[in-house]
Amino acid sequence: MPSASLADIAFLLIIFFIVSTTMDVDTGIYRLLPQWVDNVEAPKINKRNTFVVLINKNNDIAINGEIAQVADIKDRLKEFILNPTDKVYLSEKKEEVIEGIGPFMRSQGIVSLQNDRGTDYGAYMNVQNELVKGINELRDEYAGQRFGMKMSKLSEAQQEAVKKAFPTAISEAEPQEIK
Amino acid sequence: MSKFNPDSGKKTVPDITTASLPDIMFMLLFFFMVSTTLRQNELKITTSLPFATEITKLEKKSLVSYIYVGSPRKEYSASLGTESRIQLDDNFAVVSDIRAYIAGEWEKRDEVDRQKMTVSLKADEKTKMGIINEIKTELRKAEALKINYSAKRRFVESRNN
Numbered sequence: 379m380p381s382a383s384l385a386d387i388a389f390l391l392i393i394f395f396i397v398s399t400t401m402d403v404d405t406g407i408y409r410l411l412p413q414w415v416d417n418v419e420a421p422k423i424n425k426r427n428t429f430v431v432l433i434n435k436n437n438d439i440a441i442n443g444e445i446a447q448v449a450d451i452k453d454r455l456k457e458f459i460l461n462p463t464d465k466v467y468l469s470e471k472k473e474e475v476i477e478g479i480g481p482f483m484r485s486q487g488i489v490s491l492q493n494d495r496g497t498d499y500g501a502y503m504n505v506q507n508e509l510v511k512g513i514n515e516l517r518d519e520y521a522g523q524r525f526g527m528k529m530s531k532l533s534e535a536q537q538e539a540v541k542k543a544f545p546t547a548i549s550e551a552e553p554q555e556i557k
Numbered sequence: 558m559s560k561f562n563p564d565s566g567k568k569t570v571p572d573i574t575t576a577s578l579p580d581i582m583f584m585l586l587f588f589f590m591v592s593t594t595l596r597q598n599e600l601k602i603t604t605s606l607p608f609a610t611e612i613t614k615l616e617k618k619s620l621v622s623y624i625y626v627g628s629p630r631k632e633y634s635a636s637l638g639t640e641s642r643i644q645l646d647d648n649f650a651v652v653s654d655i656r657a658y659i660a661g662e663w664e665k666r667d668e669v670d671r672q673k674m675t676v677s678l679k680a681d682e683k684t685k686m687g688i689i690n691e692i693k694t695e696l697r698k699a700e701a702l703k704i705n706y707s708a709k710r711r712f713v714e715s716r717n718n
Contacts, residue, residue, distance in 0.1 A: 381579060388582030395589035404615035404677060406707040414697035433686075493686045499626075500682030502689075503607035503708055510611040550693070 435496030455512035478539035602627040607682040608711035622662040627681035659699040679707040
């Protein structure tokens with residue numbers, strides 16, 4: 379059987395697949411939305427336990443009421459969660475027993491991300507990204523201290539434990555008119 | 558002896574055998590066939606996704622439903638303007654359609670997979686948050702709580718500000 383044309387046929391097919399291939403891998407930031415509850419009052423949270431990030435319609439950022447830059451968010455968040463010197467205006471820590479870690483002084487802090495209806499999605503994502511980066515760094519640092527390894531090198535159970543110690547506590551409130 | 562052959566000065570290069578060419582071609586072919594994902598949705602809007610560094614890969618494409626948000630493509634902008642629009646499957650949609658869409662997507666999946674269903678929000682970075690928040694509220698009402706803000710990887714750190 380002559381197989382001289384086989385290469386040509388395969389070549390044609392290759393060209394078809396090269397042209398029709400989209401090699402994009404879908405990536406993004408995962409987030410779990412809160413369950414919808416009708417007319418519920420916002421839970422009362424102590425002011426020191428909230429880390430309020432506002433983005434207004436000009437994409438300006440404020441942390442707890444003060445103007446800030448995107449680059450500041452990550453370090454401010456880490457300081458807020460860790461609160462190493464137990465400052466009264468940073469988040470409160472409570473001892474909790476976490477499986478796989480034991481008693482742990484877990485921060486009660488919650489990030490509240492608020493935005494205006496006119497905020498750009500890109501600016502919002504920039505802030506989201508910084509917040510996630512802050513939490514990831516906290517987890518990495520803690521994993522290094524506790525287990526001597528980076529987060530990604532830990533076993534699944536250990537990763538879960540570290541995630542429990544530093545949860546993704548980001549509340550995405552409904553938009554408000556922010557000046 | 559060939560050593561003394563007067564022709565030995567002209568080096569005759571033997572022909573390269575092409576017998577293995579089809580095999581090489583087929584190997585490449587299989588590589589491209591395996592890595593191909595044919596685009597399912599014809600996009601009627603343009604989405605230039607935001608950039609981020611802390612991204613994770615979207616696992617299991619069969620469990621993902623997509624919501625696209627962005628301004629209409631040129632051919633549609635004459636009738637629809639450039640204001641951000643939502644696209645579900647192949648059609649333009651409004652916020653109130655989302656619940657029915659999620660219900661439909663929910664129906665399509667096995668019972669086992671339903672809990673793992675993820676909604677990927679592919680929104681243009683210029684979109685205003687008003688529409689995104691409306692979508693999020695609808696998703697919460699439809700109990701599609703696992704979402705993924707679609708973003709591309711940013712390699713350069715200093716793109717902030």
